[in-house]
Amino acid sequence: MQRRFDIVLFGATGFTGTLTAEYLIAHAPQGASLALAGRNPDRLEALARRLGAPDVELMVADVDDPDSIEALAASTRVVISTVGPYLIHGEPLVAACAAAGTDYVDLTGESEFVDLMYLRYHRQARETGARLVHSCGYESIPFDLGALFTVSQIDSAEPLALQGFGLADGSISAGTLRSAVNALGRFQEAGRVSRQRRAVERHADDGMIAPGRTVRSAPARPHREPLVGGWVVPAPLIDARHVLRSARLDDRYGPDFTYAQHIVTRRLGRALKLYAALPLVLTMAQFAPTRRLVLAFRRPGEGPSAERRARSRFRVTFVADHGSAGRRRRLVTAVSGGDPGYGETAKMLAESALALAFDDDLPARGGGQLTPALALGQPLIRRLQRAGISFEVLSADG
Numbered sequence: 001m002q003r004r005f006d007i008v009l010f011g012a013t014g015f016t017g018t019l020t021a022e023y024l025i026a027h028a029p030q031g032a033s034l035a036l037a038g039r040n041p042d043r044l045e046a047l048a049r050r051l052g053a054p055d056v057e058l059m060v061a062d063v064d065d066p067d068s069i070e071a072l073a074a075s076t077r078v079v080i081s082t083v084g085p086y087l088i089h090g091e092p093l094v095a096a097c098a099a100a101g102t103d104y105v106d107l108t109g110e111s112e113f114v115d116l117m118y119l120r121y122h123r124q125a126r127e128t129g130a131r132l133v134h135s136c137g138y139e140s141i142p143f144d145l146g147a148l149f150t151v152s153q154i155d156s157a158e159p160l161a162l163q164g165f166g167l168a169d170g171s172i173s174a175g176t177l178r179s180a181v182n183a184l185g186r187f188q189e190a191g192r193v194s195r196q197r198r199a200v201e202r203h204a205d206d207g208m209i210a211p212g213r214t215v216r217s218a219p220a221r222p223h224r225e226p227l228v229g230g231w232v233v234p235a236p237l238i239d240a241r242h243v244l245r246s247a248r249l250d251d252r253y254g255p256d257f258t259y260a261q262h263i264v265t266r267r268l269g270r271a272l273k274l275y276a277a278l279p280l281v282l283t284m285a286q287f288a289p290t291r292r293l294v295l296a297f298r299r300p301g302e303g304p305s306a307e308r309r310a311r312s313r314f315r316v317t318f319v320a321d322h323g324s325a326g327r328r329r330r331l332v333t334a335v336s337g338g339d340p341g342y343g344e345t346a347k348m349l350a351e352s353a354l355a356l357a358f359d360d361d362l363p364a365r366g367g368g369q370l371t372p373a374l375a376l377g378q379p380l381i382r383r384l385q386r387a388g389i390s391f392e393v394l395s396a397d398g
Contacts, residue, residue, distance in 0.1 A: 003102075005033045005076035006357045010061060010093060011083035012036035013043040016107065016137075019346035020082055025053050027350065027387075029358060037061045037072055063092045073100040078357045080349060081106040086113040087186070094121055094132060101128035101367070103356045107137030107349050111238045112190035114369075115197040122369040126206070129367040133375045135238055136352040137345035138168070141372055142316045142389075143239035143261065144246055145381055146335040148373040149391045150318045151253050153331055159256035160322040161218065164243070165228045166235060167264035168314040168340045206249070206368065215247045218260040225264070227332065228317050232262035246373040254322070264317075314340035317394075329397040337389040344389060351383045352376055359383075 009024060011017040013036075021036055028034055035057035038044050044058045059075070061068040063083065073079060073096035083089045086108040097104040098121040108114065114134045125132050135144075143164055154160060202208065209215055220234035240261040247253035315336040323329045337344045355362060355376050363377045372380065381391055 003075060003077045005035045005057065007032070007078045007080065007353050008035045008037050008059065008072055008076040009080045009082070009353075010037040010072065011081060013038045013040060013047050014082055016342055016346060016349075017082035018047060019342055020080060020350050021047060022051055023346045024080075024350040024353070025051055025056065028354065032357070033057075035059050035076065063089050066092060066096075069093055070096045070100070073097045073102045076102060078103045078105070078353045080353045082349070084108065084110075086110050087116075091117070091120075098125040098128060098130050098132065101130050103131045103133070103353075105133045105136045105349060105352045105356065107139070107345055108134050109137075109139035109238050111241060112186055112193050114238065114241075115190070115193045118197055118369045119193070119200060126366060126368040131356060131365075131367055131375050132369045133352065133356070133372055134369070135242060136349045136372055138314065138340040138348070139237065140239040140242040141348040141352070141380075141384070142166070142314065142335040142337075142340075144242040144371055144373045145376075145384070146316050146318055146333065146391065147243045147259070148246065148250075148252075148377060149335070149381055150320050150331065150333045151247075151257075152378070153333070153393060153396070154254070154320060154322050156252045156254055158254055158322045158324070160254045160320055161258045162243075162260075162321075163218075163220075163319045164239070164259070164261045165225060165232055165264050165317045165319070166239075166262070166314070167228065167230070167316070169312050209248045210251060213251065213255050213257075215244055215253065215257045217244060218258040220260040220262055225262070227319060228264050230264045230266040232264050235261045235263045237261070242371045242373070246371045249374060310339070312339035312341070312343075313337070314344065331396045332394040333392065334394055335389065335391050347387055347389070348384065351387060352380060355380050355383055 009017065009021055012021045024034060036044055036048060037059040039060065039062040041058065041060050048054055048056050048058060059072055061072045063069060069092045073093065079093065079097055079102055081090065081093050086106060087110050090113055094104060094117050117132065121132065147162060150162060151160065217240060222233045225232045240259060243259050247257045315334055318333045320331040321328060322331065352372065359379045361379050363374060365374055385391055
């Protein structure tokens with residue numbers, strides 16, 4: 001496509017948007033055409049000066065101004081969106097990208113938003129060639145690409161039971177908190193939309209699993225796991241859904257694939273507190289006064305300090321039991337890096353956009369809503385390894 005820009009970052013002046021802008025400007029290839037977009041021109045200009053990029057193009061766009069969003073999507077080959085909560089603010093840009101044939105990445109962990117965008121725009125994006133790739137931050141790059149990295153070490157003819165164990169040490173921004181509370185307040189609606197999507201996918205020519213293959217989630221239970229040095233609890237997050245969709249549409253995951261995902265905590269008491277607090281937070285998210293009370297924990301635009309981010313780390317460990325019943329083997333891998341929610345998320349998001357814009361060896365799957373593994377695959381793994389995120393084999397039997 002001949003477009004004015006290679007990549008436009010929408011929401012550049014927000015907390016995560018600023019980190020993404022900083023990374024993108026520092027790591028885009030020479031000659032790349034970039035633009036920063038948002039609704040406040042003064043803040044955009046101030047950001048460009050602070051990043052030492054006074055000549056970078058700036059675009060004023062607002063989700064409440066459809067013409068500006070359509071113009072943004074039509075101007076570029078790839079859009080990055082950091083404007084959340086996505087369920088409230090995200091749809092206009094997805095719709096514009098699907099219509100314009102523009103590739104799109106975001107960092108949402110909101111399952112209802114992802115399902116709605118599939119129902120409303122997947123078919124159109126397939127026709128225009130737009131690749132709509134959600135969850136390109138800590139949710140769900142380490143999990144989806146980590147699972148792909150793991151299965152790539154195993155014979156694709158073997159049955160495989162995979163478990164993912166996520167350990168993260170970090171804090172949250174106001175935007176992340178707002179997205180999480182908004183999602184918790186809509187868990188019933190999210191379940192309804194999820195069922196609608198499953199019904200559509202069962203009859204879609206690009207959503208059905210190949211005959212003879214089985215892909216399913218495995219039950220996860222709280223227990224102590226010596227391999228990760230702590231207690232683990234089930235993690236009903238969007239990451240597992242991306243892994244399972246990748247597995248359904250890629251026969252490298254084997255003829256019989258199961259996946260279970262857990263959160264790791266070093267102390268049993270903390271695991272028990274997580275379970276005890278969840279019903280309370282879920283209840284508070286249902287009502288406006290108590291939602292406001294939770295959201296007051298962070299002011300708009302606020303997030304963890306640079307010092308706090310510098311101390312933060314993440315590690316996702318994968319345990320793959322594979323092979324026949326008579327010769328069962330185990331492979332252990334890990335994906336690890338620094339601050340999961342912001343520093344490394346900005347890196348993952350920007351590298352995802354750079355891959356879409358400049359890599360010629362991406363998986364050839366056409367347009368539509370795709371998982372990170374299906375859209376970006378091994379080329380993005382290599383990019384992230386060069387950027388300092390580790391994908392490694394820890395141990396292997398046989």
